[in-house]
Amino acid sequence: MNDVLQLTGVSKTYGKGGPAPVEVLSSIDLRVARGEVVALVAPSGAGKSTLLHIAGLLDTPDSGQVLLRGRDMTGLPDKARTEARRAELGFIYQFHHLLPEFSAAENIVLPQLANGTPARAAQARAADLLDRVGLGHRAAHRPAELSGGEQQRVAFCRALANGPALLLADEPTGNLDPDTSDRVFDVLMALVRETGLSALIATHNHDLAARMDRVIRLKEIVA
Numbered sequence: 498m499n500d501v502l503q504l505t506g507v508s509k510t511y512g513k514g515g516p517a518p519v520e521v522l523s524s525i526d527l528r529v530a531r532g533e534v535v536a537l538v539a540p541s542g543a544g545k546s547t548l549l550h551i552a553g554l555l556d557t558p559d560s561g562q563v564l565l566r567g568r569d570m571t572g573l574p575d576k577a578r579t580e581a582r583r584a585e586l587g588f589i590y591q592f593h594h595l596l597p598e599f600s601a602a603e604n605i606v607l608p609q610l611a612n613g614t615p616a617r618a619a620q621a622r623a624a625d626l627l628d629r630v631g632l633g634h635r636a637a638h639r640p641a642e643l644s645g646g647e648q649q650r651v652a653f654c655r656a657l658a659n660g661p662a663l664l665l666a667d668e669p670t671g672n673l674d675p676d677t678s679d680r681v682f683d684v685l686m687a688l689v690r691e692t693g694l695s696a697l698i699a700t701h702n703h704d705l706a707a708r709m710d711r712v713i714r715l716k717e718i719v720a
């Protein structure tokens with residue numbers, strides 16, 4: 498099994514059975530291979546976030562299957578889905594969602610502690626990740642003391658803290674100005690390549706999408 502993520506026939510309608518159902522995904526088939534970085538491009542409202550939430554086990558499809566590293570996640574109880582999410586997946590959002598009262602390093606340490614990593618090892622990993630994104634000297638700073646691009650680089654480190662198999666990113670540089678977005682995206686790609694990670698990255702930015710291994714246009718994969 499070489500696919501890290503496999504979606505088969507995934508459909509989702511919000512408000513199903515109600516007066517105004519919204520069919521968002523219809524029979525989506527999508528694969529991300531090991532080590533592959535895939536761009537997900539679609540017009541606003543086409544369902545990128547919905548698809549990422551389903552792939553990220555934060556939401557369930559009405560029908561179809563979600564396989565992570567060959568394991569069928571469909572129908573698993575919430576506890577098993579939470580464990581799989583913690584062990585296999587890293588998330589990056591448009592806004593960093595860092596915890597404001599904790600330092601950059603602590604924001605990267607905390608998810609590791611929640612995953613059972615001993616404190617010393619978690620701190621060493623946080624320091625190593627921050628070095629890799631050029632923020633080793635800002636480890637003790639809180640998010641409010643960092644620029645937008647720096648905050649997002651810390652969020653990348655946090656997403657990779659537990660060594661996920663798959664990174665899911667929703668407009669990871671979408672709230673940054675174009676120059677910062679380019680530079681921060683370079684850092685993200687370097688980090689992903691260094692760690693041999695697979696990634697599914699939603700973006701409106703066609704230039705960024707073109708730099709990934711493959712581009713999926715959501716409209717085109719609707720059956």
Ligand SMILES: Nc1ncnc2c1ncn2[C@@H]1O[C@H](COP(=O)(O)OP(=O)(O)OP(=O)(O)O)[C@@H](O)[C@H]1O
Pocket residue numbers: 511512519521539540541542543544545546547548
């Ligand atoms: N809980 C919900 N109930 C009803 N409709 C919803 C719900 N969540 C999302 N939608 C609708 O589903 C469609 C897809 O939403 P989604 O957020 O997945 O799109 P998107 O492609 O990520 O959009 P954007 O690029 O603007 O963030 C939109 O029309 C949205 O209004």
